[in-house]
Amino acid sequence: MKVFEINGHSLCLALFTDVSNSKELLDSMQAGTLEPEVAFLNASLIPDVFPVLAAAHKTLLAKSRESLTTRTLHSELVYNYSGSKHITESLKRCGISDRSTYVLVARFNTSLDEMKDIDKLIHGKEIDLEEMEGRADQAQIHKHYKITGPELGISSLADAITCRIASRDAL
């Protein structure tokens, strides 16, 4: 669990593996009954924290201008992590599914108590954020973000993803 400062707001990230209740989490999130509100990201698409921070920056910017494309701040984070403008597809791909076991949990401006509640909510094992790099699914990332061989020669995977997150709305 780690807290990051973005433009005066804080973002708390926690990485969980062997998650067994992803179906319930997904259902309660879609019903709007999830307390406290969090974003569930498919952690196998995440090789590093930086792209998530870039997506969070974008999300906070949209919120400050009251121009969110999705319904909530946290769903906007999941949408912004995707390289595609298609909302439903992005939420499906970058968010969790019924069978997800490897999940990154994110919450904006949270307190320690709320994070403890979230800990209890998720039936899984929390691991260190550093393990993200080793557990990322490279093939899936290459496919989702359409990353080419030449590009990897000049940049890291995290940078390639960050570029796409930033320029998605410019395309």
Next chain:
Amino acid sequence: MEIKADGKESSLILLKQGAEATTCALATNYNVSQDFLQGTGRVFESNFVGRRCVVKERFSKKYRHPSLDSKLTLKRLNAEARCMTRARRLGVATPVLYSVDPVLQTLTFEYVEGPAVKDVFLDFGLHGVAEERMDDIAKQIGDAIGKLHDGNLIHGDLTTSNMLIQSGTNQLVLIDFGLSFTSTLHEDKAVDLYVLERALLSMHSSCGNVMDRILAAYRKSSKQWSSTLNKLAQGAALLSYSFSCDKEVESAQWLAKPPSIMCSALR
């Protein structure tokens, strides 16, 4: 240097002001010289979630009608972001794009540590040429332009001040895609190379023949180099003819090119 404070981000420091963007340089990497200011905006240094970054802000042109102006600026902003990501896809090193803000009309990139190729070459001019390093840089330039052109991406403003050498990895990084566009025409690719040639001749003639080395690397990395280099030779011949004869040449594909591009190289 003026310091612009923005409520949202931490204080930004003005680097240099150009026609396109004002760039701010905190360190002495970029000299605040008023000379090569072309472009239409301001560049600042700032902080993006803990990482040092450069924020490029495009001016709005007051002489334009406001609705047209915002549309045009946005279009140029998006084009720049798109061209940068395309260049990356083609395997050309550019700074990582961190954020695109259409409201403030800014682009946020990673801060690349290292001197501009212009400064490196000027240094060679003053203290003698380090052949190996010069060779390496020229090779990287030719290689990068070859990859861009094969992907039909024209940089539009190839000068030594728009190329940085990243300290540590010594990798060439291309910046400023504000004038770039897509074209399959060999004339456009040849103009791109011509602009670079003029820039080298005007500023770095004391470094010897760099262009030859660049073109050699270009030949190696580009698959369609022959038609482009033919056009380059044709154009150079046309121009030297027109300057020597002092009259307008009709097939002026070359002379019809926007003078701004030529002028930017002749600083």
